[in-house]
Amino acid sequence: MKLPQLAGMLLVGIASIGASTSCTSDGKSTVGQTKVLANGDTVSTDSVASTILPIDTAKYDAAIKKNANGDTTGKWPVKNQPYPLAGAILPFKRIVVYYGNLHSKKMGALGEYAPKEMWRKLNVEVKKWEKADPAIPVQVGLHYIASVASGTPGKDGKYINRMGNKQIDSVLKIAAMQKNTIVFLDLQVALSNLKDEIPHIAKYLELPYVHLGIDPEFSMKDGSKPGKKIGKYDAADINYASQYLADVVKKHNLPPKVFVVHRFTQGMVTNYKNIKLHPEVQIVMHMDGWGEPELKKGTYRNHIYPEPVQFTGFKIFYKNDLKRAPKRLMTPEELLKLKPAPIYIQYQ
Template sequence: MRNYLLSIIMASAIVVGGCTQSGKSTPAADHTDKNSLSEAAPKKQEPVDSIAYNKKLAVLANGDTTGRWPVKHLAYPMKGAILPYKRIIAYYGNLYSKRMGVLGEYAPDTLWEMLRKEMKAWEAVDPSTPVIPAIHYIAVVAQGNPGKDGKYRMRMPAHQIDSALTIAKMGNAIVFLDIQVALSKLKDEVPLLEKYLKMSHVHLAIDPEFSMKDGSLPGKKIGTFDAEDVNYCSEYLADLVKQYNLPPKILIVHRFTQGMVTNYKQIKHHQEVQMVVNMDGWGAPYLKYDTYRQYIFREPVQFTGFKLFYKNDIKNPPHHMLTPPELINLKPKPIYIQYQ
């Protein structure tokens, strides 16, 4: 993993983050009222059925005997939770750049043809877990230019985020808005997306790779988030869920090195938020397996994800992009699958 290359991706006149993927040289749902911004008084919600929930968690643990999985002593989520009942199959990227992922590379119709094909492959390998699609859009992008405020990140305009939501609507998909803070902070970026996060089908993702707490430029080294950063996001989302009577939110945290997430045992859990630590490295299968084992399996948070790269995973033949039959054997089984 330490031999992976860093890169900064040029997009028009800006230098965009999101595909440095440094170690990345190792990247149904019910939408009823999904656009509602109702501010009705909070009502008491009930947790999911504990027996059915525990059975699904045991299946995901996939026979793990270390005691790490499933994660113990967590409160049951509120009714309406997506995980672990459904597996999320997500397409990732930014509409400004063809090099940051499939979202910017293909026209929406083609994109959906490809995504539905991946969904069918996952349905075939695990018929007991229904799949739902997701559009994972980078809404705050680390870049090489400092910008007017010197934060080295670019906030996507509302019309671009709206376009991502429109693409999602084509396939009844949920949406993840991804944040690469660079030299900014989550508390300065997350609230600006509240208009969207109040929608029942919109969720949040944060990328430690581009969180440059020491003032380094994004892409020059791998950044980090602490449990305190993760807790800020989960608490923010939990408050939205309670205030607007929303179904539980999902929070994705990308990871492919030890230092990207610190003090994981101090991460707090809320019934209103489900957390996924997403293995976000690219490269040969054995490197990706090792990354998953070292940084995802050994430091359990709640649920796990796995990222696949159509191009970078096959850069060095005979390497190949891992397949659903291969990934379904992992301990634990990933419940969130992301394609870049």
């Protein structure tokens, strides 16, 4: 993955969030929310099902067993994981997202195309997954890089460009173009850290349809400039973010958050056995290396499969995956044969 370059720091806009809770005639709790964007527009945040039902534990067990694809090593499905709170997306749906940043056409499909064209292309991918695995509904989403590692230090010397509220609001508005869309805000912390960076997106994480992604590649704990070497997160970092999300879910009575951790080398994540699971958070270890199909499958087999955390993801690069022979993209049918089958799919 090439180091993203954005010019200058962005101004921070102002947004406000309002929420209301009510009960239906049958006693089921519903949540209705609106968000006022920085430009004054109002967008409904009823992007996910408003009625939250308790999970079916038998269905959950059957789904994670099926997802293990017959693994006989005992690694998958992950043992002794807590059942999620009501409203959990995984493993009942497969998440399919477009990834990118609105200020760069080189960082992914989200940003490369105008919103209507982007949605047209993403829905083509959704239909492919619905055809390949009709038993699991697709949960569509947008995965936005909310802080971008930079080649220049910036005013605070952290080598990071934080997207302002106005830019994030624009992504929420694009998400609202299609019903039931979820949004991921991704952090590349560079020389900063999760404790200092998560507060910049805190109010968005209080929304029921906004989730979190973190990228160890750009976590430069040794002070190196981003892009000079691959960074890393320890289980302690992942646990900090996961606990933060769990606290948000409990405080605001939200459905579980999906928490995506990028990975394509062994050193990017350390002490995986110490990663803690919560009913309020669903962790996805996401294979985001690029290359030909056999290389990508090898990365998944060597760095995702042997270190089980909870769920897995897989990234398809529209351009980088075509650089080497056989110059083709992996298909949903191929990905469904992996052990375990990835439940989060990202297109860049």
